[in-house]
Amino acid sequence: MILNYPTFFKTRPTIKLQDPLQKFLGTFQDGVVEFNYLEITKNAGHSCPDVTGAYLMTLRALKALYKDKLPVRGEIEVSFNKDYTDDITSVMADATSHITGATLKLGFRGVEGKFSRIDKLKFNETFEGDIRFKRLDNQKTVIAQYDLDSIPIDPKQDILMSKVLNGEATLSEAIEFEVLWQQRVEKIFNHAADVIKIIEL
């Protein structure tokens, strides 16, 4: 079946990792696994600036941590400075968990001390920025900062959004809202270098 989604989903950078558990259990040859933005939006149930931000921060942070090597799934600790019940934090945490394999408590608990995926997502940590990523093999750490000030929201988007939510929007207004919403997401992708800063600690 073919899903219909904004065409820019197809041209976004993908994230390739090595997953030792996949290799061990014969799932992927050499454990190499690749994620794309479409998969993350399917799981999140939507594409929005938070999901995009989490995706791009993970992409950029892993690049900074691993350079030309493949990032290792399950060997990355991901931290947030808010609680997991915070709305934006949990949406971002779910997206980064999907890519890195890190989970708080719901995940694979390991085989004889290997391959565990739990206790690798941390909340209420103290640091400045949005997401902190740490390689557990060498402790190298980076903080990702996400700032959307340079990508303003079209004022019409908010007006249309409340109309749709209140059930007062016409079909064309609902479609216009969808287009404006995804256009902003696309713009964020196109300005990834401006909206995301990676600070190496």
Add this chain to the structure above:
Amino acid sequence: MNYPKFFETAPTIRLQDPLSDFLGTFEDGIVEFNYLDIVKSAGHSCPTVSGAYLCTIKALKALYQDETPVRGDIYVRFKSDPLEGVAGVIANVVTQITGATQDSGFKGLNGKFARNNLMEFNADIQTQMEFKRLDTGKSVTVNYDPSSIGGNPKMQELMGKLMQGVASSEEKKEFGELWQSRVEAIFNNIDKVITVS
């Protein structure tokens, strides 16, 4: 990515996600998941992951018949504690398909589209899982028992070697193949291993 061939013939599941529709992500909110999607996220393919995948598909089929299941409108209860054994692995698979979370996930807009508070653990139920449609209140219970699908006895011995780091590369490969052939056998015996009532 190179993966076992049976992944491609495993059943897929299509749902309607009103949040995806609202935010212009998928046309009409139609979204489809396949076993590969689930495996990538879980980090592996095993009897637990395939069981959770198939239980969800069977339960939603029973709940929705010919209708398209609605993501975010399904409440899932587990008998087990979330920190027990493979409960977390199972829950993550169910979350990925249904959107339901306990306290993570999207919290909604104007009371719509919330994905949290849709999952419960330590539930007072007789079966392993229960799926409920929030629109109609209809629910089904699900049990999964793959014990009739025996694994090759060699698997245990090879796994021990792998864990001790003494397996040759041929033995590692053989273990992976035996492991996945059991998963494939589970897919080939869906009605034998899963009970929906």
